[in-house]
Amino acid sequence: xxxxxxxxxxxxxxxxxxxxxxxxxxxxxxxxxxxxxxxxxxxxxxxxxxxxxxxxxxxxxxxxxxxxxxxxxxxxxxxxxxxxxxxxxxxxxxxxxxxxxxxxxxxxxxxxxxxxxxxxxxxxxxxxxxxxxxxxxxxxxxxxxxxxxxxxxxxxxxxxxxxxxxxxxxxxxxxxxxxxxxxxxxxxxxxxxxxxxxxxxxxxxxxxxxxxxxxxxxxxxxxxxxxxxxxxxxxxxxxxxxxxxxxxxxxxxxxxxxxxxxxxxxxxxxxxxxxxxxxxxxxxxxxxxxxxxxxxxxxxxxxxxxxxxxxxxxxxxxxx
Numbered sequence: 001x002x003x004x005x006x007x008x009x010x011x012x013x014x015x016x017x018x019x020x021x022x023x024x025x026x027x028x029x030x031x032x033x034x035x036x037x038x039x040x041x042x043x044x045x046x047x048x049x050x051x052x053x054x055x056x057x058x059x060x061x062x063x064x065x066x067x068x069x070x071x072x073x074x075x076x077x078x079x080x081x082x083x084x085x086x087x088x089x090x091x092x093x094x095x096x097x098x099x100x101x102x103x104x105x106x107x108x109x110x111x112x113x114x115x116x117x118x119x120x121x122x123x124x125x126x127x128x129x130x131x132x133x134x135x136x137x138x139x140x141x142x143x144x145x146x147x148x149x150x151x152x153x154x155x156x157x158x159x160x161x162x163x164x165x166x167x168x169x170x171x172x173x174x175x176x177x178x179x180x181x182x183x184x185x186x187x188x189x190x191x192x193x194x195x196x197x198x199x200x201x202x203x204x205x206x207x208x209x210x211x212x213x214x215x216x217x218x219x220x221x222x223x224x225x226x227x228x229x230x231x232x233x234x235x236x237x238x239x240x241x242x243x244x245x246x247x248x249x250x251x252x253x254x255x256x257x258x259x260x261x262x263x264x265x266x267x268x269x270x271x272x273x274x275x276x277x278x279x280x281x282x283x284x285x286x287x288x289x290x291x292x293x294x295x296x297x298x299x300x301x302x303x304x305x306x307x308x309x310x311x312x313x314x315x316x317x318x319x320x
Contacts, residue, residue: 004287005294006280008042010238010261011161011186013123015042015096017280018255018295022216022242022265023048023100023125023165024073030089033097036268040276043096045263046083048127049116050101051108053079057210063198068217068244069266070196072210075102080112084119091120098163100125109150110157117158124160126151128180129167129192141167141192144179151183163240165189166227168220173227174234181235189240189263190227194220217266218244225257232258232300246271248282255283255295256302 006017021036024047033044056076063070077083080101090097099121103109113124128150129141140146151164164180166173168191177188193214198207206212224243232239241259245251246267254262267275283295292298 004284004292006042006284008261008295010240011123011163013043013096013098013161015261017042017276018251018261018283019276019279020045020098020240020261020263021268022263023127024071025265025268028077028083028086030086030093030095033090034093034095035273036276037093037095039273040280042261043098043122044090045098045125046087046100047077048075048100048102049077049080049083049112050075051080051103051112053077053082057208060208061210061213063207063213065196065198065215065217065219067219068215069269070198070208070213070215071193072208072213074210080115084115087116087119087121096122098123098125100127100165102127103150106150106153110153113154114157117160121160123163124154124158125163125165125189126154126185127165127192128176129165129169141176142170144175147176148179148183151180151185155184161186163187163189165192165242166231167192168223168227168243169195174230177231177235181237185237187238187240187260188231188235189242190231190259191220191224191243193243194223216243217270218246220244221246221250225253228254228259229257229303233303245279246275248279248286251279251283252286252298255298256300258300258303260295260299 056074099116196215221244238260241254242263
């Protein structure tokens with residue numbers, strides 16, 4: 001029996017494994033999220049919850065593409081009050097819950113955070129990369145000032161670990177991550193989907209009713225991995241990697257780049273719930289074969305090794 005532990009701690013949230021599901025991929029049903037946990041996840045992440053019922057965009061809202069999937073759901077959900085019972089049900093099942101949430105204004109973000117905190121969530125994930133319904137915030141994750149303001153306001157409403165999920169569709173993700181940290185974020189989730197589209201050549205029009213959607217899956221991994229690397233160098237709080245994690249090798253890359261935990265989403269559509277156990281087992285074997293006793297020893301190691309190599313190269317240059 002292997003003595004390798006996969007347990008991690010992210011901003012005070014203790015997880016038996018570094019894996020979670022990505023918000024929105026598996027809906028809101030407690031039994032479905034319980035399957036995620038039973039398959040090996042350390043916690044489950046709810047779909048993004050808003051202040052009031054929202055229908056989202058009309059179908060089609062999801063299309064498979066050769067490199068992953070495009071979705072334009074439009075954040076459909078029945079509102080925060082409905083989710084109170086869902087969160088309580090998951091907690092009664094013994095499942096750690098990270099509640100993802102959004103709002104159209106600073107006040108709405110704070111209101112939903114308060115509701116979900118009182119419902120018994122173990123942590124909150126502030127979806128800063130969602131489309132907002134009021135002009136006050138615009139596309140939140142592209143504005144460092146608004147990210148800091150919203151994060152700070154939510155921070156005042158809850159003592160729970162607060163993760164801020166960022167978008168890759170920005171000029172400088174480091175600036176946005178540092179703004180979230182200044183606002184009181186306990187961790188950064190990097191990243192949400194890339195903006196993309198698909199066209200039906202027979203109907204000669206965009207497939208998604210919303211025209212554009214969020215690209216997820218293997219195609220986004222190199223971009224998301226770069227975001228994790230840059231965020232890890234910019235902030236002093238943990239980073240949760242998200243984007244195209246499908247295999248244990250993907251997971252190890254993220255850990256080496258600086259992620260302390262990981263979210264898996266689209267891979268569940270192609271590999272089933274078993275992907276969590278498969279990735280966990282692959283991580284365990286990698287740690288054992290490389291002489292590590294736990295995940296913490298691997299997190300950010302590529303940064304350290306790169307710095308050591310640069311230092312040696314500088315010394316050699318001086319001698320020459």
